[in-house]
């Protein structure tokens with residue numbers, strides 16, 4: 001064997017302790033429910049629904065859960081396509097499992113949220129099959145509109161996740177991962193209002209709103225470069241006048257501030273506001289700033305839960321990438337992670353370095369490797385949930401770590 005070949009060969013997985021008899025029952029229960037799980041993934045793939053319009057998804061998932069004995073509440077936190085489905089009894093742990101199901105325009109389930117819903121359903125059905133073997137409460141939460149305003153932010157603010165011992169979800173990806181980091185994010189629109197005038201004969205009589213916005217655009221680029229520390233301030237210009245012979249009286253831009261922590265994001269946002277004020281004073285334009293979505297908080301992965309999920313993925317033959325992500329976006333799961341110990345798990349679709357938000361990604365959820373990833377996702381959720389429900393020491397460790405991470409942060 002050549003040196004090159006030897007480097008390419010994947011290292012064998014280190015031996016793991018075998019699954020306990022109870023864990024084996026969970027795995028078997030997921031496999032038994034395979035047709036239900038994969039059927040849902042395919043159904044949603046064929047009927048993609050945009051954020052906030054996920055009525056079919058919500059209806060079929062909740063009907064399935066009700067049939068399995070869950071107590072379902074729809075329209076939670078004022079979101080028409082959100083739900084909670086509760087199962088369990090007595091004291092003990094309270095575990096949350098999240099289901100997303102919104103799709104994207106043009107590319108359908110290009111982010112694979114059909115798989116997320118299927119994994120959550122599978123974990124719920126498997127644990128319902130074994131309910132006599134655990135104590136505590138399991139709540140499945142249907143979290144709509146991840147792709148737009150972030151349904152989890154609304155649900156987190158409504159207190160849905162408060163006092164849960166762990167909140168788990170699975171997302172499809174190009175690698176297996178349990179330690180997910182994400183940036184805090186806040187988006188806002190800036191409107192400058194000036195005064196129109198003939199742009200050639202009497203521009204001095206006007207106030208050029210576009211000039212103000214261009215200064216802001218350039219200023220934010222400089223601010224981003226000077227701040228470093230992982231801060232990003234991308235932006236677009238939406239309106240910048242009507243005709244070249246008229247001084248633009250209205251200009252509109254949209255920007256977002258992304259930063260490794262919520263505190264830093266807020267500090268940068270205050271600087272942005274001061275810059276807008278300064279430009280308005282310098283140009284004579286008036287301005288308004290308003291948020292365009294709910295601020296996302298950075299993801300705080302529960303190390304205690306992630307370690308358990310990682311072990312289970314290894315037992316399922318999936319090695320995880322534990323190096324911190326360098327290129328990352330923002331997740332509404334971040335807000336959940338400031339309310340309860342949380343883990344956002346990625347399962348490898350087995351389609352190589354595939355890009356998200358594409359038709360290829362949607363199709364990969366239906367390929368043989370994608371179907372295997374779906375069942376693995378359901379299993380890691382069910383196994384980790386079961387550990388939380390049956391191991392008080394794990395609950396205490398997750399809770400202690402969560403407390404140590406600091407007081408609850410609000411948007």
Ligand SMILES: [Zn+2]
Nearest residue numbers: 111113146171
């Ligand atoms: Zn997604």
